[in-house]
Amino acid sequence: MKNKRFSLTLITCLLFFIGLQHLYAQTPTAYIEIKGKIVDDTSNDALIFADIIIKDSNISTITNSDGEFALKIPDSLANKSVTFSHLGYQKRELKISDLNAHSKIKLIPAITELNVVEIKTFKDAETLLQETLKNRSNVYNNENALMTAFYRETIKNRRKNASLSEAVVQIHKQPYSNFKNDAIELIKSRKSTNYKKLDTLALKLQGGPFSNLYTDIIKYPEYIFTKEDIALYEFSFSESTQVNNKPVYVINFKQKPNIKEPLYYGKLYIDSETLALTNAVFRLNVENRELSSEMYIRKKPRKVDVYPTEATYRVNYRTQNGKWQYAYSNILLTFKVNWEGKLFNSVYTLNSEMAITDWSVNDPKLIKTKENMLKPTTILADETSGFKDPAFWGKYNIIEPEKSIEAAIEKIKKQLKRT
Structure with a gap:
């Protein structure tokens, strides 16, 4: 082995x-940032390793051990939606414009x-x-x-x-x-x-x-x-x-x-x-x-x-x-x-x-x-x-x-x- x-x-x-x-200088880019926490719809427990992805793009992040996330989104994608998913739960999709600065996202367990x-x-x-x-x-x-x-x-x-x-x-x-x-x-x-x-x-x-x-x-x-x-x-x-x-x-x-x-x-x-x-x-x-x-x-x-x-x-x-x-x-x-x-x-x-x-x-x-x-x-x-x-x-x-x-x-x- x-x-x-x-x-x-x-x-x-x-x-x-x-x-x-x-090592590299960064070029300033206009973007918006959304933060939040993903939890179980019933127990309210934090969901670790949940995926957060901007729809129709490859931009994504993942929740930490507290279920929290931060996602920086270019202004050009501000009208897109964000999908939230986790193993054993139903996927959820929300408009970026509907998310608050610190949103709480609830996912429903999938049977x-x-x-x-x-x-x-x-x-x-x-x-x-x-x-x-x-x-x-x-x-x-x-x-x-x-x-x-x-x-x-x-x-x-x-x-x-x-x-x-x-x-x-x-x-x-x-x-x-x-x-x-x-x-x-x-x-x-x-x-x-x-x-x-x-x-x-x-x-x-x-x-x-x-x-x-x-x-x-x-x-x-x-x-x-x-x-x-x-x-x-x-x-x-x-x-x-x-x-x-x-x-x-x-x-x-x-x-x-x-x-x-x-x-x-x-x-x-x-x-x-x-x-x-x-x-x-x-x-x-x-x-x-x-x-x-x-x-x-x-x-x-x-x-x-x-x-x-x-x-x-x-x-x-x-x-x-x-x-x-x-x-x-x-x-x-x-x-x-x-x-x-x-x-x-x-x-x-x-x-x-x-x-x-x-x-x-x-x-x-x-x-x-x-x-x-x-x-x-x-x-x-x-x-x-x-x-x-x-x-x-x-x-x-x-x-x-x-x-x-x-x-x-x-x-x-x-x-x-x-x-």
Whole structure:
């Protein structure tokens, strides 16, 4: 099982940069901004990872862990509508002009029953998955695409924010019909790190945006479902649900009892009409501390024992003009750190997420320059620094920060001034 690109680097060298990497100047563009919160119509609970898309465009964003969103819309699209959707809920469409500055959007749960005959089209859940993987050339985008994406990674020592890195990147997305790897270009980035919260241990995510891009199971099945590895899993059908008012199959998967190496378990959501993977939520089995540690830890001090206690992944796809495309992914990793001779241990949580906020079909050459291109071994925190430019993100759509992150940024900015 190969999982080399979902890796964490632990180092003791403490580097602190103050300043701002400003790679591109932005051209001012007139736009309007709408903010809001998406909730369950009955319980009023916040809906996390809900999609917000401007109709007849590729502009979009996603809700944060509080169900909140912010969407910047060019004036030229002010008369358009916005669609709000979430796994297991009915899609809702509203005019931009009908939305307030801080709207509360309620979505109604969708109840779906897939006919038994429909499920019997496939002799078992594994056969359905195989068809989905083989079907990628037919239902996923097969043109070169240039995607604008927002990427964020945060590191917490227990509940305290210790490091924040954010970037606007462009993904040079290869067609799903070929096996060429995608490329990522860094457009703008920023970071801030409070090393006092890291207990002399600096955690860094190697791969940065690539780690999230490789959760695209359809483009990169080799990181979870190789032809050899599929035989190591058990698959079963679960209760069906809906995505964008369309019924989807739900497949449960987990490693077979006799398999000792760490594999994944979770759910796959497959569109019943196109057989496209629409969503996937899965975790790594971290019961074997030694083997699961080897999958993530690239470098650490000799007297430190580090092992993962949680590794959760999510990937969402979106359809446009009848073709599916990678839209969002989230990685949540929790590690326990034991220092030799110390009574208490430390718990670190690393979360990274990337959302496609706009994209367009590009010419066949795709990549025109290698300047500012990131490598799969990139550590984004080493590429960026500071929170100094108040107009940093300009017209770019981002994922609305959680209140705790906003507070941490302000606190770290004050610390920088005192320093």
